Structure formats: C-alpha cells, structure tokens
Amino acid sequence: MPTPSRLWVIDDDRAVRFVLAEALRDAGYAVSAFEGAKQALAALADEPAPDLVFTDVRMPEMDGLAFLDALKAKRPDLPVIVMSAYTDVASTAGAFRGGAHEFLSKPFDLDEAVALAERALPQRDVTPPATAPEISNELLGDSPAMRELFRAIGRLAQAPLGVLITGETGTGKELVARALHRESPRARKPFVALNTAAIPAELLESELFGHEAGAFTGANKRHVGRFEQADGGTLFLDEIGDMPAALQTRLLRVLAEGEFFRVGGRELIKVDVRVIAATHQDLEARVRDGSFRADLLHRLDVVRLQLPPLRDRKGDVPALAARFLAQAAKKLGATAKRFHPESLKRLQQHDWPGNVRELENLCWRLAALAPGEAITPRDLGNALRGGGTNDPGDWTRPLAQAVREALARGDTTLHATLREKFDQVLLETALDHTEGHRQLAAEKLGLGRNTVTRKLGTVRGRNKS
Numbered sequence: 001m002p003t004p005s006r007l008w009v010i011d012d013d014r015a016v017r018f019v020l021a022e023a024l025r026d027a028g029y030a031v032s033a034f035e036g037a038k039q040a041l042a043a044l045a046d047e048p049a050p051d052l053v054f055t056d057v058r059m060p061e062m063d064g065l066a067f068l069d070a071l072k073a074k075r076p077d078l079p080v081i082v083m084s085a086y087t088d089v090a091s092t093a094g095a096f097r098g099g100a101h102e103f104l105s106k107p108f109d110l111d112e113a114v115a116l117a118e119r120a121l122p123q124r125d126v127t128p129p130a131t132a133p134e135i136s137n138e139l140l141g142d143s144p145a146m147r148e149l150f151r152a153i154g155r156l157a158q159a160p161l162g163v164l165i166t167g168e169t170g171t172g173k174e175l176v177a178r179a180l181h182r183e184s185p186r187a188r189k190p191f192v193a194l195n196t197a198a199i200p201a202e203l204l205e206s207e208l209f210g211h212e213a214g215a216f217t218g219a220n221k222r223h224v225g226r227f228e229q230a231d232g233g234t235l236f237l238d239e240i241g242d243m244p245a246a247l248q249t250r251l252l253r254v255l256a257e258g259e260f261f262r263v264g265g266r267e268l269i270k271v272d273v274r275v276i277a278a279t280h281q282d283l284e285a286r287v288r289d290g291s292f293r294a295d296l297l298h299r300l301d302v303v304r305l306q307l308p309p310l311r312d313r314k315g316d317v318p319a320l321a322a323r324f325l326a327q328a329a330k331k332l333g334a335t336a337k338r339f340h341p342e343s344l345k346r347l348q349q350h351d352w353p354g355n356v357r358e359l360e361n362l363c364w365r366l367a368a369l370a371p372g373e374a375i376t377p378r379d380l381g382n383a384l385r386g387g388g389t390n391d392p393g394d395w396t397r398p399l400a401q402a403v404r405e406a407l408a409r410g411d412t413t414l415h416a417t418l419r420e421k422f423d424q425v426l427l428e429t430a431l432d433h434t435e436g437h438r439q440l441a442a443e444k445l446g447l448g449r450n451t452v453t454r455k456l457g458t459v460r461g462r463n464k465s
C-alpha cells in the first residue's frame with residue numbers, strides 16, 4: 001500500500017484550515033494544519049518536509065509570501081499553493097515570483113482545491129478515497145466477540161445485503177465496512193466512504209447524488225456524487241443517524257429504485273451500489289422520537305453487525321497496542337518501542353471511552369514521545385487521558401497574569417477576545433484529539449454538535465458565496 005502524500009495547510013482562519021484539511025484528508029492525503037507560518041517553519045526543523053503546502057497570504061505574524069521565500073530557500077522543489085482573498089495583480093504576481101506553484105483565490109470550492117492538490121503532486125502514487133490509508137490496517141482481535149464478527153464478515157461479504165454496523169465511536173466500524181467490501185465480489189470496484197455528520201446539511205445532497213453546473217450558487221462545474229463514484233462497488237455511509245429528514249426520504253427512494261437525478265439534472269442516473277451504513281446512535285430511539293424514518297432503517301438494517309466496545313474485550317489490548325507501536329515506528333522511521341509489562345497492565349485497566357482509536361492515538365504519541373525503548377507506567381501517566389495532572393491552577397495563573405497586563409495596557413475588549421480565544425483553543429484541541437470528528441469533539445466537550453458547528457463558523461457557506 002503506498003504511503004499517502006503529506007500535505008500542510010497553513011491558515012490563521014481556523015475554519016478554512018479545518019474544512020480544507022478535512023477535504024484533503026477525505027481525498028486520502030495525510031494532512032497537518034498550522035495556524036501560522038512560524039509554526040510550520042518550526043515543524044520543518046523537526047519532521048520530514050511535506051510533499052505539498054497550501055498557505056494563506058495575510059497572516060498576523062509572518063505573511064505567506066515571506067513564508068514562501070523562507071520555505072523555498074530550504075526546499076526549492078516543494079510545490080506551494082498560495083491562497084488569498086486578495087487576487088490583485090501584485091499579490092498573485094508576488095506569489096508566482098516567489099515560486100508558488102499555483103494561486104488559489106478565496107473563496108474557493110473544496111473540490112477545486114483537492115483537484116489542484118492532485119495536479120500539483122506529479123507522479124505520486126494516487127491514493128483515491130477508495131484506498132485511503134487506513135485500509136492497510138487489518139482488523140485485529142482474538143476475543144470471542146471479534147472472532148464471531150470475523151465469521152459474520154466472511155458470510156456477509158458474499159451476499160448483496162444491506163448491512164448496518166453499530167458500535168461506539170472508534171470501535172472500527174469503517175474498518176469492518178472496508179473488510180466487507182474487500183472480501184466481496186465488488187472488491188475490484190470502488191469503496192467510497194462518506195461521513196454524513198461531517199458535511200453541512202445543505203451540501204449533503206449534492207455530495208451524495210452530484211449536481212449539474214449551475215444547479216445552485218457556487219456550483220460552477222458538474223460534480224459527480226458519491227453514489228456514482230461507488231458504481232459497481234460499495235458506498236459506506238457513516239453516522240447515518242445524522243442524516244436530515246428530507247435526505248432520508250430521498251435516500252430511501254434511491255435505494256428502492258437504484259436510480260436518481262443529480263441536483264439540477266435531467267438525466268436519470270442508474271447505479272449498482274451496495275450501501276453499508278454505520279451509526280453510534282440508537283436508531284430505534286431515533287425512530288421513536290421521529291427523527292429517523294422507520295422504513296429507511298428497515299432497508300439499511302437487513303443485517304446488523306454490532307461492534308463491541310474495547311472495554312468489553314480488553315484481552316485484545318496488548319496485540320492492538322503492539323501493532324500500533326510497530327506501525328508508528330515504521331512511519332516515524334524509528335526503532336519500535338514496547339510496553340513494559342506494568343504499563344500493559346495499566347492499559348488493560350483503562351476504560352477506553354474512545355475505543356480502538358483512543359488506543360491507536362495513545363500509541364502514536366508514545367512512539368514519538370516516550371524517551372526509552374520500553375514504555376514505562378510513568379510515560380503512560382503523562383500520555384493516558386485522565387492519568388495526567390489536570391490541575392486547573394495550571395492555566396488560570398498565566399491567564400490572571402495576562403489579564404493583569406492587558407488591564408494595565410487599558411484594554412477594554414478583554415472579555416470578548418479572551419472568550420473567543422478560549423473557545424478556539426478548546427475546539428481546536430478537541431478536534432485535533434478526535435482527528436477532526438465534530439460530533440465526537442462535541443461529545444467530549446459536553447457541547448451540542450450544532451454549537452460546535454456554529455462556533456467553528458460556517459466557512460463552507462462563506463467559501464461558496
């Protein structure tokens with residue numbers, strides 16, 4: 001499996017940064033995002049250079065063109081895409097003079113940005129969404145529940161039945177869907193995944209069914225939807241419980257008839273797609289409260305696969321941990337570490353609310369940060385969530401100091417700016433922790449998803465206008 005190209009996104013606007021990084025990740029790239037050019041330059045000293053960079057121009061500390069100069073001095077061949085809302089000749093010419101590969105004017109279409117990335121990465125091993133990097137992960141597990149699951153996958157892969165995969169977040173629902181596809185007669189055709197919760201409701205319909213040029217403001221070229229992309233193969237609809245009511249109705253019709261119109265289109269599109277849906281929600285409860293259609297549930301839920309949470313199969317923890325440490329070492333080009341037996345015991349005592357994903361993230365952090373070859377309980381104490389020191393005094397003291405200084409300067413907007421900063425740190429850290437997964441970030445912060453979306457700003461809308 002080729003390693004995905006590594007992309008950097010640098011923008012001080014957190015919303016742009018987030019949606020662009022997310023779109024590029026969806027396209028199969030490994031993406032790191034930075035809020036400023038300085039942070040990106042600092043990262044260049046510590047980690048291998050990326051394959052492609054997207055950078056904004058106007059940023060507070062160091063502007064994108066100065067960054068471009070600094071970057072080109074170190075890496076003359078690295079392609080850089082410069083993004084800006086200022087498309088005057090001076091800015092664009094400045095960018096190209098500085099060696100920019102492309103100029104992307106804001107607001108831009110995310111598809112356009114992804115297409116640009118594709119073109120800017122010549123002769124790379126193309127990793128379309130159908131073979132995103134996670135696929136190299138084989139499902140691992142020796143517990144009775146997992147063995148039963150593997151048998152079910154073997155049986156179900158051959159049958160053209162709808163499958164509903166349920167289980168808490170991070171339990172491996174997507175991995176199971178990929179395995180079902182890989183073992184099926186459709187294996188040579190695409191596997192296309194779409195996370196319903198990650199896409200704003202107003203864009204979801206065109207994401208699923210495509211649109212014709214001019215179908216709505218911002219639709220300047222034809223877009224082929226995920227259903228068409230998955231023709232002959234499998235469409236994985238994650239977080240199906242979050243699908244808006246109108247779209248549930250449309251999806252039901254398409255599933256029943258196997259044909260549809262693109263948004264704004266007249267041509268009837270016929271597809272042969274196996275739909276596998278997943279959810280961490282209790283869909284029966286959603287049917288009862290009227291937010292999910294019973295007939296859609298029945299159509300999707302021909303066979304149900306229930307994934308057990310990691311806390312119910314802690315026997316699988318050591319093998320998973322060893323696998324993740326080995327994978328991380330390989331990616332980081334370092335010698336593999338191992339867990340000290342005492343550390344393994346602690347791992348098995350932990351409750352794993354984020355399931356396998358939480359364990360995987362922990363292993364990656366430890367592979368990078370633990371000082372010795374054997375990971376000690378002390379290393380774990382620092383890395384395991386809930387095991388570290390969480391004294392609120394840690395951050396209130398510097399905050400009080402900053403407030404004192406700002407008051408001394410005569411600042412009168414302190415509450416608004418600090419509150420915004422507070423939200424920003426909270427949201428970005430949570431999104432980073434959940435790898436950009438909004439619903440999960442909202443849950444972890446004890447907020448509603450809508451609140452998180454509102455706080456993040458409606459940048460997609462802004463982008464399209």
Ligand SMILES: Nc1ncnc2c1ncn2[C@@H]1O[C@H](COP(=O)(O)OP(=O)(O)OP(=O)(O)O)[C@@H](O)[C@H]1O
Binds near residue numbers: 440
């Ligand atoms: N049994 C397993 N063996 C190996 N890796 C696993 C297993 N289960 C999950 N993983 C890894 O854990 C991570 C999370 O898995 P995945 O994305 O499939 O979870 P999910 O249930 O779809 O999560 P969400 O509901 O948040 O979308 C992935 O990197 C996946 O490779």
